[in-house]
Amino acid sequence: MLIGGAAREAAILGFHITPLFSYYAYHGPIFRVMVQLHNGKQDGISNYGFICHCKSCGQSRTFGFDELGQITCGCADKIDPDSITVVGPLWTGPLHDTTFLTEMLSLATEWGWANTIENGVSLEKLLDTMIEESDSxxxxxxxxxxxxxxxxxxxxxxxxxxxxxxxxxxxxxxxxxxxxxxxxxxxxxxxxxxxxxxxxxxx
Ligand SMILES: [Zn+2]
Incomplete structure (x- = not known):
């Protein structure tokens, strides 16, 4: 929702964004994100859309604005449409940039920060997880x-x-x-x- 808002504001002003990293801390809870602002409109696919979750089978799917009227689940023929929850519009694209996170990790190691532990998780482990999450x-x-x-x-x-x-x-x-x-x-x-x-x- 936060990144989606930033993406929408950027688009209105003629820019587009890419999230470099997104961090969620459950105490709070607090969600922090660092985005890079680029000149011009984004070409190609839009990362601003809707996520639907089917309570009947448990499957989640992403839909773009152009597909709003066609939100269904593969199992929908067997169940009532009320089982589908739609959230959005929100950012449906990647939450992190792999290259940026990899550089963060190597700097953290170089500066001796990698073993810093917060909430029982070392910075190295957190960044490793975030790098894995950045798989497109x-x-x-x-x-x-x-x-x-x-x-x-x-x-x-x-x-x-x-x-x-x-x-x-x-x-x-x-x-x-x-x-x-x-x-x-x-x-x-x-x-x-x-x-x-x-x-x-x-x-
Ligand atoms: Zn389903």
């Missing part, structure tokens, strides 16, 4: 582990195991710096549930 294949948002567990009717799989299994299946997956018990992945929820069940069967 990943959608905005995250999936909570307990949602996967309850839909798959299994105990919560270990976070690292689930991420590795999803990567083995060819999907992008990583931890989320926003939620300790959540993952970011481009794997459809249905497939996540299969993977979670497979992990249960292996244990």
């Amino acid at each position: 294949r990943l959608p905005p948002g995250y999936i909570r582990l307990d949602e996967i567990a309850s839909r798959a009717k299994v105990n919560s799989p270990p976070l690292g195991t689930l991420i590795n299994s999803l990567r083995k299946e060819g999907y992008a997956a990583c931890r989320s710096h926003i939620g300790a018990n959540a993952i970011k992945t481009n794997c459809p929820i249905e497939c996540c549930l299969d993977v979670a069940q497979e992990i249960r069967n292996l244990r």
